[in-house]
Amino acid sequence: MPADGQTETRQQVNQWKTLDKDLGRIGRLEEATLFISRPLVAPGLALVFVVLATVGALAVFGLDNSGWIVVAAAAVGAYMALNIGANDVANNMGPAVGAKALTMGGALAIAAVAEVAGAFIAGGDVVGTISGGIVAPEMVAEPHLFVRLMMSALIAAALWINLATALGAPVSTTHSVVGGVVGAGIVAAGFDAVNWPMVGSIAASWVISPVMGGVIAAAILAFIKARITYAEDKIGAARLWVPVLVGIMTGAFATYLITKGLKRVVSVDPLTALLLGCVLGALAWAISRPLVRRASEGAENRKKSLKPLFGLPLVISAALLSFAHGANDVANAVGPLAAVVHTVALGDVATSVELPLWVMAIGALGISVGLVLFGPKLILMVGSEITKLNPMRAFCVALSAAITVIVASWMGLPVSSTHIAVGAIFGVGFYREWHAERRARFLGLKKGKVLAPEERARRKLVRRSHMTTIAAAWVITVPFSAGLAAAIYWLLTLMSR
Known part of the structure; x- marks a missing residue:
């Protein structure tokens, strides 16, 4: 025992x-x-932001004399800004993250700061209230009808963007707002109140934007392959052409920011903006020449050695795209909110209104908060799930976005920055497919071999399922937002009786 x-x-x-x-x-x-x-956690923090925006509006307006309408609009505007940050900013940062030029954390930090800076430094003091004349103002001259229309459009656009983000589809926030205005406008004032030629031009941009972005991105990639990647002296070719490409990128972004993003700071005509862009581009070329030479010293004569040379320009371009996005697209989030604030405060309907600082803050901070909380999913999809990107290909996407917006604006074509960026990614991927098959066929014929159909199918470098999902989301954005806004307007009308 x-x-x-x-x-x-x-x-x-x-x-x-x-x-x-x-x-x-x-x-x-x-x-x-x-x-x-x-x-x-993320929805909880988003709810906290919406509550803070609501409290801020309550402190400014109170609940007397229709102030509750402004408080409700502030909550919806904050929700809209969160969704824009979750969806739209992925187009700016996705290529840089997919190319591994930026980590996800670095991309979120840079984009958040650049978006806020763009909104506060270069965001417009005056915003359009009916999305560029989509609905005739005289048809909704009654303040209560106008407020109901703006609220319906804002709620519908926010809900659609939220759904699209959940489905992993980058969509145009501008088109979402326009669709909401169209749907609510039809219920409020009839079909004759809608500017249908304007809606038709927006529908045309579904094709124009991605095609232009894809063609220009593919052309830039073809140039890089011909002049640098397949050159016998790759390092020498890079020292010659990379500074030129950096100069073109700087000139394009400078022109873009001057004409589109810096109206609040300075207003110049397109020709002057182009001249200033050329001067800044030449300066960037001169500065980058010794930097590229120093960065390429001791590098081996191989393609892998070229990728780091495009890393820093890619990061800078992503930051500039986010700055321009904050300057231009913050109105998508807070334009209808500013319209509601103006109408409730002054009792009249205006085609354009001043943008109060607290309204701008809701839009700018909401976009950045939405990006940090919900943006990574779509950033990964745009950057790595459509086609494989490296710094050179991602640089082509960023440069194409800037050039396409400038060319389209000069031609008077309505384009979407979302469609351009995604189209550029597809353009790079399809060009790589065509180029790889062409080289394989050439080498096969040279060796007396014929490329089998199974082998050709295996060489697809673009995920077709994403192309179908994104294209479908683009096509239904305006009709879906319009139908949803019409239903919301009808419900708000019943509730007000």
Whole structure:
């Protein structure tokens, strides 16, 4: 029989084992709880932002004399800004992240700062209230009808963008707002109130934007391959042409920002903006020449050595795209809100209104918060799931976006920055497919081989399923937002009786 001391020792050991098992179970329970609650953190923080925006509007307007309408509009505007940040900004940062020029954390930080800076430094003081004349103002001259129309359009656009983000489809926030205005406008004032030629031009941009972006991006990539990638002296070719491409990129972005993003700071005509862009582009070319030479010293004569040379220009271009986006697209989030504030405060309907600082803050901060909380999913999809990107290909996408917007604006064509960026990614991918098949066929014929159909199918470098999903989302954006806004307007009308 064991001694009493041995029995006591065994009991102590068993107690410790039992305690360890209990602690292990508690630890696993805590891990499971954290795993389940993790998806709720982002929506919770988003709700906090909406509540803060609502409290801010309440402090400014109160609940007297229709102030509750402004408070409700502020909540919806904050929700809209969060969705724009979750969806639209992915087009700016996705290529840089997909090319591994930026980490996800770095991309989120740069984009958040650039979006806020663009909105506050270069955001417009005056915004259009009916999305560029989509609905005739005289047809909704009654303040209560106008406020209801703006609220319906804002709610419908925000809900659609939220759904599109959940489905992993980058869509145009401008088109979403326009669709909402069209649908609510039809219910409020009839079909004759809608400027249908303007709606038709927007529909045409579904094709114009991605095609232009894709063609220009493919042309830039073809140039890089011909002049640098397949040159015998790759490093020497890079030292010659990379500064030229950096100069073109700088000139394009400078022209773009001067004409589109800096109206609040300075207003210049397109020709002057182009001349200033050329001067800044030449300056960037001169500065980048010694930098590229220094960065390429000791590099091997191989394609892998070329990728780091495009890394820094790609990061800068992504930051500039986010700055321009904050300057231009913040009105999509807060334009209808500013219209509601103006109408409630002054009691009249205006085609354009001043943008109060607190309204601008809701839009700018909401876009950045939405990007940080919900943006990574779409950033990864845009940057790495459509086609494989490296710094050279991603640089082509960024440069194409700037050039396409400038060319389209000079031609008077309505384009979407979202459609341009995504179209440029597809353009790069399809060009790579065509080029790879062409080289394989050439080498096969040279060796007396014929490329089998199965091998040709295996060489597809663009994921077709994403192309179908994105194209479908683009096509239904305006009709879906319009139908949803019409239903919301009808419900708001019933509630007001």
